[in-house]
Amino acid sequence: MSLRLPGGRLNxxxxxxxERDGALLLQREHGDSFWTVPGGRLRFGETLEQGLRRELxxxxxxxxxxxxxxxxxENFFDWRGQAMHEWRWLMRAAWPADCEALSREPQLExxxxxxxxxxDLRPLALKDWGGHSAFWHxxxxxxxx
Numbered sequence: 001m002s003l004r005l006p007g008g009r010l011n012x013x014x015x016x017x018x019e020r021d022g023a024l025l026l027q028r029e030h031g032d033s034f035w036t037v038p039g040g041r042l043r044f045g046e047t048l049e050q051g052l053r054r055e056l057x058x059x060x061x062x063x064x065x066x067x068x069x070x071x072x073x074e075n076f077f078d079w080r081g082q083a084m085h086e087w088r089w090l091m092r093a094a095w096p097a098d099c100e101a102l103s104r105e106p107q108l109e110x111x112x113x114x115x116x117x118x119x120d121l122r123p124l125a126l127k128d129w130g131g132h133s134a135f136w137h138x139x140x141x142x143x144x145x
Contacts, residue, residue, distance in 0.1 A: 001042045008083030014052045015039035015088055017070060020095045023112035026121070027059070030107055034120040037090065038101075038110065048089050061104050064093040069135070075123040076141030085143070088123060090136075 001012040015037035018025050026035040038059060042051040049067050056062055071090035078084065101110035113119060121127050125138040 001044060008085060011084060011086040011088075012042045013040060013086060013088040014042060014048045014055070015090050016052060016056060016064075016067075017090050017092045018064075018095045019115070020112060022116075023114050024118065025095065025101055025110060026113050026119070027103075027108050027110050030109060034122045035111075035113070035118075036122050037126065039088075048091065052091050059103065059105055059108060060101055060110065062096055062099055064096065067091040067093050071129060071136040071138075073123045073125050074137075074139045075125070076139075076143050086123070090126075 003010045003012075016025070016039050017037055025038060027038045028035045038056060039052055040055040040059070042048070043054075046054070048069065052067060053064070056064060068091060069089065070092045073086075073088045073090070075086040075088065076084070077086070101112070103110055118127055123140050125140040129136050129138065
């Protein structure tokens with residue numbers, strides 16, 4: 001969900017934290033220099049779980065078992081000249097056995113990155129978190145005034 005508000009835009013997103021053999025699944029749009037966790041914007045009326053399950057089905061065509069809410073990043077940044085305030089909830093799930101992360105959307109690519117060698121990851125605060133088990137909340141950037 002993306003809301004245009006006086007002074008900027010508010011994004012409401014949900015992302016998946018899933019590991020396999022010491023690596024984290026990440027996605028990026030072709031042409032971007034940075035990576036992020038799979039997921040996307042919520043739609044009006046969706047719960048976090050519904051939104052993430054929809055995004056994962058659209059992007060990689062996989063269904064996941066239980067999802068656990070594990071974190072929230074509040075991110076303040078400028079994107080293409082616009083002030084942004086993004087809330088990204090993170091949910092953890094086990095990766096389905098014997099499945100590959102193949103994109104169903106031509107603009108996206110997926111890759112497993114070793115946790116010790118994460119690339120340019122956005123939001124940057126995700127590198128600091130590293131998937132700890134306790135619920136985590138991080139504010140990144142300075143609020144726009």
